[in-house]
Amino acid sequence: MIFDESISKNRAVLVGLRAYSLSRDENATEESMEELAALLETAGGESAGIVLQSKDSPDPRTFIGEGKTAEVKDLVQAMDAKMVIFDNALSPSQQRALTQDLGVSVLDRSALILDIFAQRARTREGRLQVELAQYKYLLPRLTGMWKHLERQEGAIGTRGPGETQLESDRRHIRQKISRLEGELKDVRRVRATQRERRIKNEVPVVAIVGYTNAGKSTLLNRLTGAEIPANNRLFDTLDTTTRTLEISDTCTVLLSDTVGFIRKLPHHLVEAFKATLEELEYADLLLHVIDASNPEWPAQAAVVDQLIQELGAEQIPRLEVFNKCDLSLGDILPHGEDRVSISAKTGEGLPQLLQAIGKRLDSGARRVTLHLPYQEGGALERLYQEAKVEKVDYGETIDVVAVCTPRTIGQLKAYVEGWRELEEF
Secondary structure: OOOOOOOOOEEEEEEEEEEOOOOOOOOOOHHHHHHHHHHHHHHOEEEEEEEEEEEOOOEOOOEOOHHHHHHHHHHHHHOOOOEEEEOOOOOHHHHHHHHHHHOOEEEEHHHHHHHHHHHHOOOHHHHHHHHHHHHHHHHHHHHHHOHHHOOOOOOOOOOOOOOOHHHHHHHHHHHHHHHHHHHHHHHHHHHHHHHHHHHHOOOOEEEEEEEOOOOHHHHHHHHHOOOOOOOOOOOOOOOOOEEEEEEEOOEEEEEEEOOOEOOOOOHHHHHHOHHHHHHHHHOOEEEEEEEOOOOOHHHHHHHHHHHHHHOOOOOOOEEEEEEOHHHOOOOOOOOOOOEEEOOOOOOOOHHHHHHHHHHHHOOOOEEEEEEEOHHHHHHHHHHHHHOEEEEEEEOOOEEEEEEEOHHHHHHOHHHEOOHHHOOOO
């Protein structure tokens, strides 16, 4: 862990580069620098200063150029900063050069996010995913970390059996990566089994997605009473939580929270968390929670849309849920087809949200009464597996009140009371 919240706060100078040759996603902006400062605070540090440099293209060695590097060094010394954090992604060689020139630890946004994830992960699955991402990030950076231990290649007296410290560490980390990938494959197999059971039981899955700190956990708590810690900070929740939600008398769904997205989310982290995020691909409905009180919400929503596409879930039906409408600065709340404005904190708009979810996931389930002969006891077992059994009475027949899907009703229609009156079947 880079940051230790048990000791005094870590002071860092934040640096970003805006270059014409970089793409919009790669560039630093005033908004992304503010977000970087919030990430630093989440990690347990504090900003000692912000430097935003503009250049035609990144410097191959120091990224921001020798002159600006000297300015950053002066600021580091003046503010007694312990590290420098870049909003842009740094190559391993640039990170080594900057660490040498600045005389303090140099990180980029990816390393900072990885550290936050390491602090926040609570479940075994979450810790496995973070550890895998950390090792993949670390592997190409070993050269600089162990340069003082590496032998001079080809020098007299260095040839012979054995391996250098660098080679040993690389081998060790590759073995760790292989082991972690194997354990995460096991996690995926368990998830696949759970999905097959849900599909068999015809239980719809609703996945909550959104930018970090948009209020996803607060919404899940409000709808299901899950009591997940929901604080006003980035990446407060990493581990997926799933709860049952009754939309109506005849519609019950599984509601799943997911890790928040953020711009410039490290590629290794997305790859590692696919064991969790692939759940989106199998969801029946996505609730894209958007912070309506944030002026940057259109850019944040675009980041989420892009990541949903990368994860192969763009074909899943989606509701845009504009949260924090009680804090919205606009006169007119977002509205329209597939849009709902709510406040997860106050409860405003939640009935409309439930109605919108029910409208899209109505499976045609109905509450029916069945009269099963005792010799058809196996049908009762099927109802417990495939329907929501509410009442069972044993008289001349086994009388069952259950909420059933059209398929189940069709299979047991001979025992359904008033079957012919159910015209839709």
